[in-house]
Amino acid sequence: MTLLEPIVPATILPQRVLLLENSRAYVRAVAQAIEHKLELPVATASSLAEARALLDRHDDWFLALTGLVLADGHRDDVVNCLLGRGLSTVVVTGVYDEGLRQRLLRRRVIDFVLKDNPGSLDYIVWLVKRLDRNRRISALVVDDSASARAHTASLLQTYGYRVVQAGDGAAALRVIERDSTIRLAMVDDAMPGMHGVELTRRLRALRPRDRVAVIGVSGRDDSDLVARFLKSGANDFLRKPYSREEFFCRVSQNVDQLELIGSLQDLATRDFLTGLPNRRHFLEQAERMVPRMREAGRPLAAAILDVDHFKRINDGWGHEAGDHALRAVAAELSTHARPGDLVARFGGEEFCLLVPDLADGPLLDYFEALRRRIEDLDVPSPNGFLRMTASIGVRTAGANDDLHRLLADADRRLYLAKAGGRNRVVAAG
Incomplete structure (x- = not known):
């Protein structure tokens, strides 16, 4: 059965990005990049007190990018403040601490980014863009295990996707037929009635590769299973258990690919000046x-x-x-x-x-x-x-x-x- 209906997106989604960081030069570089390349409004704060005042003043927050070294707040206070207000949060720091990184990721911080790495600014802009676009995409999770289904759905929701769940292949096909906003399907293999490989094959008859990305999932150590999924129409495969970061990278890579294909199709079929079909x-x-x-x-x-x-x-x-x-x-x-x-x-x-x-x-x-x-x-x-x-x-x-x-x-x-x-x-x- 279908457990969750897709959430209907608001007419205007929240757009404001909070940038909380004590380095003025870094704040300026990140804010300019986001505003120029993504056209999202950025509000900046150099202290936890300033951040709280901004959060109280506006209610259209989409995302927070935060450092962990502030004069008026311990790093746990910073994270608690942002997550406590239900704000999607990315930590951007100059110090790598594996224990801290794992602890923050367990708390549903979206990502832990080292700002001194080459290319980190480009990565942050890509990440904000990806999280913004995810809010307009529905993802289908198909798994007969309620706990596994809930875990995958929770991860997708953390990254902004609207999630629909199905407990078996028949329910998944019904959802795909009626919901054209679904662009991603996470399909477990071991399900009663219709295994994931067969579901993938049937799903492909309804939606081509340029419309829906299918990622097969299994905990079985079967060397042939990956090939069977891919030959049946899957775009990718994840073996359980997987890390949060691997999950996010695989999902994002496949959705990026869909959007790239869509952009190329637009270039081939749309008039550049007017946007009408050519x-x-x-x-x-x-x-x-x-x-x-x-x-x-x-x-x-x-x-x-x-x-x-x-x-x-x-x-x-x-x-x-x-x-x-x-x-x-x-x-x-x-x-x-x-x-x-x-x-x-x-x-x-x-x-x-x-x-x-x-x-x-x-x-x-x-x-x-x-x-x-x-x-x-x-x-x-x-x-x-x-x-x-x-x-x-x-x-x-x-x-x-x-x-x-x-x-x-x-x-x-x-x-x-x-x-x-x-x-x-x-x-x-």
Whole structure:
């Protein structure tokens, strides 16, 4: 059964980082790096008294980075103050003490970082970034042992993940099917009914490697088990018992890899300037959508939208203003589009749409409303507010139309809209 539902994230997550350290030079370097690279607000304190005052003044704390040498507080007082307020805490110190490190990690301090190590500043920035992003990710823990499941879930929650638990493979598959926010699955092997390897294989049929990272887990000393997990679709494997730090590094490495793949996919499928899907991605999706809609007998329309006199905008207002104008049009298209619509920037000042399940009057109303949204835009620029209009050509799919014919006819009607005076929709010959 599912034991925990994913926590619904707040609309605005706490952002403020507390940096508690008596070295002004180090505070300045860390604060500047976090604010510049991550755009998170940093509040600094050089004493425990200052830190308490800051904590009392604000309630939107996300994380604390703290040293252990302060004039007005023993290191245990510092840690007790931060953990006692439920604040996620990373210790940053210049002295390595293995006993102290182990004791603090047992107290759910997130990490113990030596600040004098080469690369420690880069590591701290990465760590803060990782912990910030974790709050938007759900992780699934699958294990028939309640104690093992709770331990893994607790570790993931310490690092900020929203956690869902399942006690067997069948429950895990149900959770995966209904929760699209899950990006990580920790799968134990030895479970009744469906072993972890089989669950991994079935999970892969629901979510590919670029959507969910699967980490197999087992306490068995079986040299073949790792290979079976990996060949069934797992991204990685952890053998019990594992240390907290190994757990965090493995999990973070796999989630980082997912995000890297997502970034590369965005580069391949999204227009850099506007953030809309690009021409290539649109055509790939549309090639599948057009025959599917035709076979189902559902109405489908293609449209090409062109910003009127765009060359005049670039020549008269400058190319930066032209970029602002294109981004503004793209934002209106994204806002206006319904969930099932396909929208893309085709190139230059031209955009393309595929709109299903609208015909005749409602279809014309849809595009007239879009035209008016663009006409009503006031785009700020250094020289004042820029106004613009757009022309739209629309073609409704017939029984034998393919994508090429749809787009070609929409383009001809765009030409008619331009020839007819611009700032208009032409949806018929």
